[in-house]
Amino acid sequence: MLFMKGYGMVKVGQAGWLEVERPTAGPLDALVRPTSVAPCSSDTHALHGGLGNVENLILGHEACGEVVEVGNLVKNFKPGDKVVVPCCTPDWLKLGIQGKGWDNAHDDGTPFGSFKFLKSEPGVWGEVFHVNDADANLVLLPENVKEDAALMTVDMMSTGFHGVELADIDWGDNVVVLGIGPVGLMCVAGAKLKGAARIIATGTRPICIDIAKQYGATDIVNYKNGRVPEQVQELLKGKADKVIIAGGGPETLAESLEMIKPTGTISNVNFFDPKDVFTIPAPLWDLGMGDVSIKGGFCPGGAERIRRLLNIIAAGRVDPSKMITQRFEGFDKIPEAFELMGKKGKDLIKPAVFIKW
């Protein structure tokens, strides 16, 4: 048995370097060495018990890397290939994927089945990490996309753009985006790329507000200045066509219903806490009869999704690397980057670590 080094959680609440078993690649799989990683608030969440009483787990699920080993059935990749790795790597031979293209299924109906890192296998902050169904889940880094931008596609851009696609935006819709952390910022950028007119984003941190405007926000609402639904309706002289929830607590759902037009759609890509409870007075949902839809979704994974997002970047439509506010170099800088993520300082959107081996 081989061992390798990685950074993660020694136990709930305690981060640290770990020595764990080196994964091996099955016939369809690949091992990848990370060349860039970005800590995410889900990693922080896991550290603080979000996955239960876990020990000795390498964290991290956002990475680009270099293939170091492939299984004997892998056709399209070889050691040395520079790859972008979706944070969700579906089992493409499962039936839940067929027909509608949903990539997040387990045949038994368990959600998040496509999310392997942290859940069913170690994360990407190890010397190598394991990728199932490599031909279907890895993408070659294109020559015309920089690695830092590519790194932002694997979770932030895929998740944010999913919030947008769930919202079914029509030409000229007025769209509200609740939250301008990195996912919310990608919702803003995506809404612009789906034909939204006004995009009202809620947030307070100047750095996020600045990037939100660059990505297409026309208005910023600060929740400290009053209730959001009221501020939004004041700005629009009416209700919003679509609302995308990308942050906040369970009260955001009722607030969204308060500011959405009949026939509107509310889309959620926020990870609520298992202890959260949504409480919705029926009149807010037009007594169930206003043709208002509520949709909630998870980051689409797989190679084709990432290929398309990279294609958008290559065409110059959006540059998600603007969100990387803190850059580090070297595998040993992962702890520092992760700590920053946990503190969410006011000059931080997204840290990233670039690694030469």
Place this chain on the structure above:
Amino acid sequence: MLFMKGYGMVKVGQAGWLEVERPTAGPLDALVRPTSVAPCSSDTHALHGGLGNVENLILGHEACGEVVEVGNLVKNFKPGDKVVVPCCTPDWLKLGIQGKGWDNAHDDGTPFGSFKFLKSEPGVWGEVFHVNDADANLVLLPENVKEDAALMTVDMMSTGFHGVELADIDWGDNVVVLGIGPVGLMCVAGAKLKGAARIIATGTRPICIDIAKQYGATDIVNYKNGRVPEQVQELLKGKADKVIIAGGGPETLAESLEMIKPTGTISNVNFFDPKDVFTIPAPLWDLGMGDVSIKGGFCPGGAERIRRLLNIIAAGRVDPSKMITQRFEGFDKIPEAFELMGKKGKDLIKPAVFIKW
């Protein structure tokens, strides 16, 4: 000023015959004399205060009739025409209708704008009633559809089929229909006509169960025998693809989430009470990330909707007149039929009154 007779609410809680002002037809409108009417639980609900502290209001919103007068801009109808009257009669010159075909809009975003009877004008249990935008809201009774079946299209079938269309049924979906009152029965019939495989309906009254099976229910769940989500999962050896809520209290939403697959859709056509509060623990909605959609909608109105439903009946696909369990003849029998609706006896699905003038 002309007066006419009608039946409705003298005041909250007290039904009775009324003498009210006879409506007049504006240039685009028609006056119609009812030749058949069907009391609905919404009429009962209004009587008991559902519309607030209303007095002297003629009730009823489900009718076929004969045109007695048309405005000078009406092109397609003339006195004597036998017509089917949608319970929702949109203002087709309002902007909310444009683009997506939603027929229920007020420009100011008020829901239920298309529902005029009981709200902005008297109901259909008068000697005549008023229909706005007659060319767009009336349909000639086709020769090959009986009036009793046509009468069931104007609310029950349109609403039930809306529950089905909101549920986005795919080939072979296993569908749950909560409630088998007349709207739920039409959900069952509609789900069969959208390619559902198993249709599990919940209910207890033998007459409804019998008709539900005739309309396509493959399984019946009685909530008295245990929690519905558990019974459904036992029957399906898993979760449902789609759930349609056509009855019950606010707990049905959480229960629906409990038995729906990730990527599933929950559709609601139940009228919740303004005092209802939905309480949903986040894990039931997969923490907001299971790609589960929740949609709630209102009876689509207008002539084209009804024309299509009549077309389905004429082709022999479904016979909604099976739901009429009690038949009366004569305008003076409306009180008796209405009273039956209020009591919801165990042999009742839907009463109807047929009127010769």
Place this chain on the structure above:
Amino acid sequence: MLFMKGYGMVKVGQAGWLEVERPTAGPLDALVRPTSVAPCSSDTHALHGGLGNVENLILGHEACGEVVEVGNLVKNFKPGDKVVVPCCTPDWLKLGIQGKGWDNAHDDGTPFGSFKFLKSEPGVWGEVFHVNDADANLVLLPENVKEDAALMTVDMMSTGFHGVELADIDWGDNVVVLGIGPVGLMCVAGAKLKGAARIIATGTRPICIDIAKQYGATDIVNYKNGRVPEQVQELLKGKADKVIIAGGGPETLAESLEMIKPTGTISNVNFFDPKDVFTIPAPLWDLGMGDVSIKGGFCPGGAERIRRLLNIIAAGRVDPSKMITQRFEGFDKIPEAFELMGKKGKDLIKPAVFIKW
């Protein structure tokens, strides 16, 4: 090297028994022994040169069977399992499948990539046949579905229902189905299960007309009695909402345009000949501006598709086994069944051979 017996084409134009190399199962694959097969006009087409100058090819692509061998990575099947085999068995690790669920892609954009039998490997009329990606492409025969009905799902029902789904049928649409061979009959049955009102089918053979009516056709048009577009418009007193092409030559496309309403959809599941040329005068397509859509598609494959169709049969919604007009027993009866298919006698819809080993 092992050999096996099978029936197919010795060379173009000459059918016969063959002795060919027995396939082997790769790690993800299965070998299946056919227990029922149904010749299809595509097999006849291949025999007459439809696949080019092919020799020594086992024919057949519609089968149920028994698993005799599985690769070491196959998790859900084992020898002895009774299975239904889609005629299209996609490579689920290819990118073309991701996102929209299209199962027919090669990464290089070649169409029909999911169709392996006859194309990239021998057909199903051998002692065994090979199935790629077995976990994703095989379905256990459910206890509540008979094998003869299941056999009709693998191509006929999947293709016919695809014609229906491409046609985007709305409640109460009047639908025309051109051709009532087995695919057309399944279009009729599927259109009924998507809420069509009138279904006008074109055909002449009494046995097909009889089954078409059982499946839901309300009207039959015989092209020998006049031009189809004119007969259809006469019946409908106007144009059709949707047209599904399931047979005929290239003229059917212009004819469909002639009888479709603006905003209508024409869907094609007919296999045109490589020498066919569509010739369409611009006014028939409203000069390109009538919001008329033309869609053409290929039989969706994979296990989930078949599972859903079996679910529909199990629920009693449709019985495709009615189409089997000639039944044979024994592997040695394949030639006789195939010959019947070639002759298309007037009492034939679909022959099937049931095999005990």
Place this chain on the structure above:
Amino acid sequence: MLFMKGYGMVKVGQAGWLEVERPTAGPLDALVRPTSVAPCSSDTHALHGGLGNVENLILGHEACGEVVEVGNLVKNFKPGDKVVVPCCTPDWLKLGIQGKGWDNAHDDGTPFGSFKFLKSEPGVWGEVFHVNDADANLVLLPENVKEDAALMTVDMMSTGFHGVELADIDWGDNVVVLGIGPVGLMCVAGAKLKGAARIIATGTRPICIDIAKQYGATDIVNYKNGRVPEQVQELLKGKADKVIIAGGGPETLAESLEMIKPTGTISNVNFFDPKDVFTIPAPLWDLGMGDVSIKGGFCPGGAERIRRLLNIIAAGRVDPSKMITQRFEGFDKIPEAFELMGKKGKDLIKPAVFIKW
């Protein structure tokens, strides 16, 4: 009877000033005085016989203006209001509009029913022009949109964006736009606003190429340098995801099929000539089985459409006034602007005339 002056066609081939009957406003209608108009190639087409042997017809269908008179049932507009006028002004009380929102219907299925100017009534180059269903077809010019930009929404932007919406663009699609006249340019701008990655536009005139790039074209193909399908596939190293036809002859349809991926969509907003014939060899359409869709559509009309486009402009997403390359002042300059349109000089995209009364 009152008369008024206007510019248009004396007879086929002869443009000139006309003295015609001044229209009157019915109860639902408005009379509008043009304050800006833009000649369109459809006007030129009409002059040369495109509408048949017409005489004494005021031309023009793109205008902003000032309301001078309203019918007694018009609620939302009054004389003096500054309005934007869709070139298509549907009859909102017709049934073809209901349900799916299609605005272009006549109940008898005649296409282009929403296009009144030039067809069923005089064009907008008169001292006043007539607008049916004013409440549903007029939009107040918003304070934050300039009249020149608004003028471009009424046909060019609405038509071009329709080409985009018909094409069902997904994140990261590579899109081809055939033709970069003003409609094609709006297709380019719209495709960018629907998430396209590469946008390859075909054209030759430098001024159009320049604006195409400003609107989002990443590549320009000149048909003089070789066959377009081959140049496109060379650029993409493969086929396109979507093709939008916005110019060219009937050969563009076959060419589009030649360069589209299986599952791709071809969308047409080009007005073909009644004498055009599409000739398509079946293999280009994958023998009818490549899941390739062909859609063709007409400029959506009505107030809500224009309101949404104005909303997009107001939010700064696109500025269609860049297409106005020649500007004139005064009603008497219409002939000069129209003549320019006919000549299609190489520095022309779109002329406009601004009128003070």
